[in-house]
Amino acid sequence: MREVDLRSDTVTHPSPEMRRAMAEAELGDDVFGDDPTLNRLEAMAAERLGKEAAVFVASGTMGNLISILTHAGRGDEIIIGDKAHIFRSEAGGASALGGVAYNTLPNDNRGMLDLDQLEAAIKPPNVHFTRTAMIGLENTHNACGGAPLTADDTATVADIAHRHGVPLHVDGARIFNASVALETPVTELVKDADSVSFCLSKGLSCPIGSVVCGTEEFVQGARKWRKMVGGGMRQVGVIAAAGIVALDNMVERLNDDHATARRLAQGLAQIPGIDINPEALPTNLVFFKITGGDPALIMEEINRNGVKGGAAYGDWRFVTHYGIDSDDIDYALDVMDAACRKYATA
Numbered sequence: 603m604r605e606v607d608l609r610s611d612t613v614t615h616p617s618p619e620m621r622r623a624m625a626e627a628e629l630g631d632d633v634f635g636d637d638p639t640l641n642r643l644e645a646m647a648a649e650r651l652g653k654e655a656a657v658f659v660a661s662g663t664m665g666n667l668i669s670i671l672t673h674a675g676r677g678d679e680i681i682i683g684d685k686a687h688i689f690r691s692e693a694g695g696a697s698a699l700g701g702v703a704y705n706t707l708p709n710d711n712r713g714m715l716d717l718d719q720l721e722a723a724i725k726p727p728n729v730h731f732t733r734t735a736m737i738g739l740e741n742t743h744n745a746c747g748g749a750p751l752t753a754d755d756t757a758t759v760a761d762i763a764h765r766h767g768v769p770l771h772v773d774g775a776r777i778f779n780a781s782v783a784l785e786t787p788v789t790e791l792v793k794d795a796d797s798v799s800f801c802l803s804k805g806l807s808c809p810i811g812s813v814v815c816g817t818e819e820f821v822q823g824a825r826k827w828r829k830m831v832g833g834g835m836r837q838v839g840v841i842a843a844a845g846i847v848a849l850d851n852m853v854e855r856l857n858d859d860h861a862t863a864r865r866l867a868q869g870l871a872q873i874p875g876i877d878i879n880p881e882a883l884p885t886n887l888v889f890f891k892i893t894g895g896d897p898a899l900i901m902e903e904i905n906r907n908g909v910k911g912g913a914a915y916g917d918w919r920f921v922t923h924y925g926i927d928s929d930d931i932d933y934a935l936d937v938m939d940a941a942c943r944k945y946a947t948a
C-alpha cells in the first residue's frame with residue numbers, strides 16, 4: 603500500500619546528497635568552536651539571512667526559547683500573536699524557564715498584528731508594569747493558514763517596536779517558504795528583525811536542526827543560553843552537513859511543495875463534505891473542514907488506507923513536502939473522496 607504522510611513537513615527524510623555529506627563531514631568539538639562543518643553552516647546561514655552571526659540549535663522551539671531568554675529577563679513580557687507557535691505550541695518555556703510573561707494580541711487571518719493595538723500594548727516605564735522586552739512575528743504563520751508576511755508587514759511592526767526601543771524577533775520556521783511564495787529574498791523579509799530563527803528540519807528536509815541569526819552580540823548571548831538549556835553539542839557537523847546541502851539545494855524546490863499543495867486544495871474542493879477555499883492557499887499548509895460526516899471516522903478510514911493525517915475534531919491540516927509527489931496527491935485525493943462518500947451523513 604502507498605503511504606502518503608501529510609501530517610507535517612517535519613516528516614521529511616534527508617536527501618541522498620545530504621546523507622553523503624553527513625557521512626563525509628569534517629568534524630570537531632563545537633562547544634570548543636572546533637567543528638568546521640558547523641562553523642560553515644552558521645556562516646552560511648548568517649549570510650543568507652543578512653545578519654552578522656548565527657547559532658545552530660536542536661529545534662525551532664529551542665531557537666525561539668533562547669532568543670526570548672536573550673532579549674527578556676524575569677518579570678519582563680513579550681508581545682506576540684494569540685495564534686503564535688511560541689504562545690501555543692512551545693510548552694510555555696519562556697515563562698517556565700525564564701520568568702517571562704506572554705502578552706498576546708489577536709492575530710488576523712494572515713498572522714499580522716493590529717498596529718494600533720500593538721502601539722497601545724507596549725508598556726511605558728512604570729513601577730507597576732512589566733517591561734516589554736520583545737515583540738514577535740511568525741513567518742509563514744502556521745496557525746493562520748501558512749500565510750507569508752511581506753517585507754512591508756515586518757517593517758511596519760519593526761518601526762513601532764524600535765520607536766519604543768524594543769527588539770523584534772521573527773519566528774521564521776518556514777521563512778524560506780515565505781520567500782519563494784512572495785518571490786522576495788529572505789534578506790528582505792527579515793531585514794528589520796533583530797533576531798530570526800528558521801527550521802532546517804521542515805520543508806528543507808534536514809533530519810534535525812534550526813538556526814538563530816542576529817547581531818554578534820545577540821548571538822553571543824544566545825550561545826550562552828543554548829549551553830544552559832543543554833543545547834551545546836559536540837561533533838554536530840554530522841547534522842550541520844545536511845543543513846549546508848539544504849541551503850544550497852532545497853530552497854527553490856519549495857515551489858514544488860506549494861504547487862502540490864495547490865493541486866491538493868483544488869482536488870479537495872471537488873469532494874462533497876469538505877469545506878475549503880482553494881484560493882486562500884499561499885504556501886504548503888492546506889487547511890480545511892470536514893462538514894459532511896464524522897471527521898474521526900473519516901480520519902480512521904484514510905489512515906487505514908495509508909494517508910496519514912486528519913483530526914477527530916476541528917480544522918484539518920495537510921502539509922506538502924519533499925516526500926510528496928503528484929502521484930501521492932492523486933492517491934490522497936482518491937482516498938479522501940472514497941472516505942468522505944463512505945461516511946457521508948445525509
Ligand SMILES: *Cc1c(COP(=O)(O)O)cnc(C)c1O
Nearest residue numbers: 661662663664687740744773775
Ligand atoms: C515547527 C515550528 C516551530 C518549532 O519547531 P520544532 O523544531 O518543532 O521545535 C516554531 N515555530 C513555528 C511557526 C513552527 O511551525
